[in-house]
């Protein structure tokens with residue numbers, strides 16, 4: 203009855219309003235004061251690339267893997283997993299708020315290693331979320347609500363979106379020193395000094411492996427020292443694991459740091475992404491994981507993560523999670539994936555070497571050895587914004603203005619073209 207009454211009023215609404223309030227042409231949008239947002243520093247590069255008509259154009263902006271023909275890749279294990287999934291003819295019901303159980307198991311196995319004591323002891327809270335970004339955002343929301351006043355420490359430099367993710371949640375963030383431009387290496391002293399000075403209870407965002415954008419990771423000894431420091435200073439490590447498999451080509455080796463921290467008795471948060479290592483960019487597959495000291499804390503934190511996720515996006519998408527679960531939980535597919543992972547990491551490593559050699563032959567006075575010292579998808583070239591503008595405007599090489607190039611978007615055929623453009627930019631700008 204009530205509903206019917208309301209519907210009647212609503213359907214009578216526009217006519218009545220028209221009679222009572224004279225229709226005035228609006229002078230302009232009510233949003234006339236909304237300023238134009240700048241293009242995204244990374245995804246905006248892809249937009250500019252698509253708009254370019256230059257036949258030589260090359261997109262080294264976004265970290266997305268391409269094959270030797272510079273075409274996007276769907277992994278063979280993904281196709282196999284999909285055909286298994288399709289043959290099961292599953293429904294499209296909502297997942298639970300925390301996501302697909304088979305995926306949640308798989309993702310923790312991948313992170314910690316199957317059979318890890320923390321899994322057996324039930325002290326891992328995991329919510330499937332919208333890839334790395336969405337998982338970081340759920341983590342940021344958790345920090346905003348349950349670690350009130352905590353500052354989040356980000357490496358300088360870091361993936362640009364970290365600032366937005368924490369900033370948009372109203373979480374204060376600061377930088378800790380990370381990159382030493384003189385040595386093109388890690389400023390470990392600066393990093394530890396800054397973390398020593400961080401107030402207890404602060405959060406430290408650490409790149410699990412293959413640091414973006416520098417391609418420089420701490421050594422094993424340095425990781426141990428960072429873990430000890432976090433423990434001493436009561437800092438909360440929050441790992442961003444977006445490139446597991448891309449640092450060494452080995453999924454286990456690339457999980458070294460978060461595993462070490464857990465082994466040393468630290469509680470950690472982790473945002474995992476399958477965009478890069480399974481090539482599931484558009485499927486938005488990932489998870490926010492909290493490895494805690496006891497089962498009760500894990501259960502309570504999970505309940506709150508669900509509460510946060512419910513308001514942000516309700517529940518996560520199904521398809522990509524089924525794929526990841528199928529691959530990780532199936533022995534054969536898992537082994538095959540490891541091979542494909544090595545193939546992707548290997549191709550990037552090969553073009554890294556080719557680029558370095560080409561630059562060495564064209565411009566021997568400069569030390570280019572940093573290119574093969576860096577790991578992962580990127581090279582942090584040290585090109586200045588003016589030099590980057592020259593790369594793009596003159597040579598149609600699209601890249602981010604911080605001087606990062608994605609080697610995942612380079613092939614052998616384009617190495618010389620890129621090296622010539624870099625030499626021209628370095629010499630003349």
Ligand code: KET
Nearest residue numbers: 244264265333334335361414442444475477
């Ligand atoms: N963390 C890091 C460090 C990262 O580089 C990315 C993506 C993400 C998380 C999130 O990816 P997702 O697809 O939400 O799982 N980086 C590449 C793409 C992007 O900027 O979105 C990039 O740096 O090019």
